[in-house]
Amino acid sequence: MVFRKKKIVDIIASFILVIRNFCFLIIYPYKGMRKISLENDYWQIFFIFLMVFIYFKLAYFLRGNFYPTIFTFFIFLANFFLMISFFYGLGKIFNWKIKKTALIFTFSYSLLPTLIWFFTTLFFYFVLPPPRTFSLMGRTFSIFFITFSLTVLFWKLILFYLALRFSTQVSFFKIFYLILLFLLWYAPYSVLLYYLKIFRVPFI
Amino acid sequence: MKSYSLRFKKQISEVFIIKPNDLGSEFLTCWFKKLTLLLKRFPFLYLLPLATLIACLLYLFLGKRIVVITSFLQYGF
Numbered sequence: 001m002v003f004r005k006k007k008i009v010d011i012i013a014s015f016i017l018v019i020r021n022f023c024f025l026i027i028y029p030y031k032g033m034r035k036i037s038l039e040n041d042y043w044q045i046f047f048i049f050l051m052v053f054i055y056f057k058l059a060y061f062l063r064g065n066f067y068p069t070i071f072t073f074f075i076f077l078a079n080f081f082l083m084i085s086f087f088y089g090l091g092k093i094f095n096w097k098i099k100k101t102a103l104i105f106t107f108s109y110s111l112l113p114t115l116i117w118f119f120t121t122l123f124f125y126f127v128l129p130p131p132r133t134f135s136l137m138g139r140t141f142s143i144f145f146i147t148f149s150l151t152v153l154f155w156k157l158i159l160f161y162l163a164l165r166f167s168t169q170v171s172f173f174k175i176f177y178l179i180l181l182f183l184l185w186y187a188p189y190s191v192l193l194y195y196l197k198i199f200r201v202p203f204i
Numbered sequence: 205m206k207s208y209s210l211r212f213k214k215q216i217s218e219v220f221i222i223k224p225n226d227l228g229s230e231f232l233t234c235w236f237k238k239l240t241l242l243l244k245r246f247p248f249l250y251l252l253p254l255a256t257l258i259a260c261l262l263y264l265f266l267g268k269r270i271v272v273i274t275s276f277l278q279y280g281f
Contacts, residue, residue, distance in 0.1 A: 026248075027246050028245055028246075029243070030244040031244070034218060034221060038218065118281050121277070121278060122281050125278055130274070132274050132275050133271070134271055138271055139270065143260065143263055144259075145277065145278070146255075146258075146277075147256045148255075150255035150259060151255040154247075158247060166221070169221075169222045169223070171223075172227055200279060
């Protein structure tokens with residue numbers, strides 16, 4: 001009984017830590033990612049993945065996607081672990097002090113901008129359904145939406161860079177080349193996912 | 205006092221978890237540090253105006269076609 005109570009307290013604490021780390025990533029991304037790279041509580045990963053699953057479920061119900069939620073979620077997990085394996089593998093080849101746990105935690109937390117963008121897009125899809133018109137309102141919303149999307153994209157790039165910086169511990173140029181190598185296979189792979197109608201915008 | 209010392213040690217070891225970035229030239233490293241310093245605390249202060257500027261420039265260059273991009277993105281989830 002005491003054991004179960006302790007477990008519940010641990011899970012609640014993990015959830016609070018996820019919220020705290022999300023706040024850190026908004027206000028102090030560098031410091032936040034540094035703290036996250038030292039985490040080892042896997043319940044936090046569970047909560048982030050749960051949010052991703054909730055998003056897929058919502059999108060499936062509200063928009064009626066072609067594929068069931070479980071399938072989309074499985075593809076997301078495969079993408080995620082493929083990406084981590086890619087960076088881990090490269091780190092091992094070049095004999096870097098790469099930390100697998102840090103890689104998993106930092107990349108899981110770097111999903112925050114992705115989640116915010118997808119949830120917001122889902123919301124706007126129902127509030128102001130596309131296609132947009134050429135009216136003044138349509139153009140104004142377009143500028144607003146592109147500004148929002150670009151801000152989230154820049155934030156995502158910063159978190160992605162920091163995730164690699166703290167888990168591989170290499171310098172800026174090496175991270176830049178790592179990202180280029182990653183895009184070399186991920187860009188065509190994203191196009192394939194687009195044509196298969198699994199992800200129109202890559203969920204990374 | 206001992207607990208403060210331990211916390212300080214922990215904080216210091218956390219700060220020095222990675223070596224500072226070195227971009228090869230002193231000039232580049234200096235500018236990189238200046239630029240990244242702005243992004244370490246609430247980056248939206250700089251990202252939002254930059255994104256607004258790019259969105260306005262896109263509107264100026266693409267005109268009404270900006271609406272097509274938005275529609276594509278809105279179908280993107």
